[in-house]
Amino acid sequence: MSGRISLEVLTSSGRVGAFDRALHDAGSAPLCRGSVSTVQINVGRVCNQACLHCHVEAGPQRTELMSQAVADRVLELLSASPQVETVDITGGAPELCPEFRRLVVESRRLGLQVIDRSNLTILFEAGQETLAAFLAEQRVHIVASLPCYSESGVDAQRGHGVFEPSIRALQLLNSLGYGIDGSGLTLDLVYNPGGAFLPPAQAELEEQYRNELKQNFGIGFSSLLTLANMPIKRFAHALERDHQMADYMALLEQSFNPATIPGLMCSSQISIGYDGLFYDCDFNQMLDLNIRPRSIFDVSSYDELAGAEVMTASHCYGCTAGSGSSCGGALLD
Numbered sequence: 001m002s003g004r005i006s007l008e009v010l011t012s013s014g015r016v017g018a019f020d021r022a023l024h025d026a027g028s029a030p031l032c033r034g035s036v037s038t039v040q041i042n043v044g045r046v047c048n049q050a051c052l053h054c055h056v057e058a059g060p061q062r063t064e065l066m067s068q069a070v071a072d073r074v075l076e077l078l079s080a081s082p083q084v085e086t087v088d089i090t091g092g093a094p095e096l097c098p099e100f101r102r103l104v105v106e107s108r109r110l111g112l113q114v115i116d117r118s119n120l121t122i123l124f125e126a127g128q129e130t131l132a133a134f135l136a137e138q139r140v141h142i143v144a145s146l147p148c149y150s151e152s153g154v155d156a157q158r159g160h161g162v163f164e165p166s167i168r169a170l171q172l173l174n175s176l177g178y179g180i181d182g183s184g185l186t187l188d189l190v191y192n193p194g195g196a197f198l199p200p201a202q203a204e205l206e207e208q209y210r211n212e213l214k215q216n217f218g219i220g221f222s223s224l225l226t227l228a229n230m231p232i233k234r235f236a237h238a239l240e241r242d243h244q245m246a247d248y249m250a251l252l253e254q255s256f257n258p259a260t261i262p263g264l265m266c267s268s269q270i271s272i273g274y275d276g277l278f279y280d281c282d283f284n285q286m287l288d289l290n291i292r293p294r295s296i297f298d299v300s301s302y303d304e305l306a307g308a309e310v311m312t313a314s315h316c317y318g319c320t321a322g323s324g325s326s327c328g329g330a331l332l333d
Contacts, residue, residue: 018253019316026258031266031310033280036081036302038269040088040327041066041074042282043097045274049119050234051158053147053192055286057233058092066274071099073296074272075106081302088269088327090117090282095131097274108138115141117327120169121162132169136176141186143225143327144170147194149212157194170219179221186222188329192229196239196248198255198322199226202330225329228252228318230283252317260324263331266310270302280310282327287313 023030042056043066050059066074078084087107094100094116107114116135123132135142146166147157154163170187174180179187189209193199206224213219229235231248239245271279276296279285289311293299324331 017313019312019314022253022256022317022320023261023312026256026261028258028261031261031264031312033270033306033308033310034267035083035306036268036270037083038086038088038265039074039078039081039084039302040090040269040271040282041103042090042271042285043071043092043094043100043103043274045092046096047091047093047119048096048122048125049093049158049162051119051145052234052238053157053229054234055230055232055283056092057286062092064092064274065097066099068099070274070276070296071103073276074103077296077299077302078107078110078112080300084112084302086113086115088115088117093119093122093125095122095128096125101134104134104138104140108140113141114138115143118142118144119158120144120146120166123169123172124165132172132176136173136178136185139185141188142173142178143188143190144173145192146170146189146209147192149209149216153194157192167217167219170213170221171217174218174220179219188223188225189221190329191224191226196229196242196244196251198228198251199325199330202226202323203333223329225327226323226325227327227329228321228325230315230318232283232315233286249314249317252321255321256317257320257322257324257332260320260331263324263326264319265326265328266319269327270305272296278305283315283318284311284313287315289313 045056045058045062045064047058104114122128148154151163173187177183178185209224239248266280271282271285273285277294278291280291291311319325
């Protein structure tokens with residue numbers, strides 16, 4: 001079998017892909033978005049790391065960053081959308097976008113929860129010396145990538161020498177109250193598999209993380225989130241290079257679990273690109289599966305995006321395989 005697959009997309013032409021047939025066979029209606037409670041903003045693809053599993057293909061050589069005009073409009077729509085509860089800021093390393101701190105401050109001023117999806121080592125980059133204190137002051141919920149609790153596991157995915165500053169960053173965040181019971185400062189860690197397999201049970205792996213990080217480094221955290229690797233962009237290239245794409249797609253399809261469908265993040269979330277275009281999720285964004293309305297400049301509120309059918313493709317098996325996967329971790333216990 002060839003290691004390369006084509007993504008079948010449900011489009012206005014009515015062509016139905018394998019994932020949509022799986023939904024139908026499971027007795028599920030097509031995926032539709034309800035009220036938008038979470039706005040996820042990808043502010044750019046510039047990053048100080050270039051991780052193996054990155055579905056964004058972010059890295060130090062990328063240049064895409066959100067402009068002031070786009071950030072202005074994002075915030076205008078937030079103020080006009082009372083149903084939104086959470087602003088989820090991602091990248092790249094989102095903190096490298098010049099608009100990042102303003103998005104945080106203004107979103108918090110509106111009374112919204114703000115999530116920062118951090119790679120941890122960003123705390124020690126030049127110009128970011130006040131970042132940790134800023135996040136604590138704004139009471140930002142940090143979701144931090146740490147794909148393993150061992151040096152070899154982290155460095156294999158994220159690059160040589162990444163583990164040590166990641167541990168120092170977690171210790172710094174703990175010193176500010178992050179991940180400490182009663183502080184109100186949430187520090188979640190994210191596990192991604194190191195290869196073409198599904199994450200283990202989230203609760204069991206969380207217990208291992210707690211024991212290892214506390215015993216070896218004195219580190220505490222709030223929760224562990226397990227995410228499946230999506231077969232797109234950089235991880236897809238690795239799968240194709242190693243002739244594992246067909247096997248990985250077969251694993252995802254065979255592990256399709258209809259019980260995950262009610263919890264899918266696309267049912268209550270919208271994704272915005274650095275250029276202001278709308279997508280059903282960050283994964284669809286990286287595949288350029290733009291929806292309509294196309295842009296933040298085409299609507300007067302995020303309310304207008306409720307009720308629309310979600311655009312799907314074969315990579316959606318990644319969110320519905322096994323215990324499920326979302327930006328909030330596993331969908332099932």
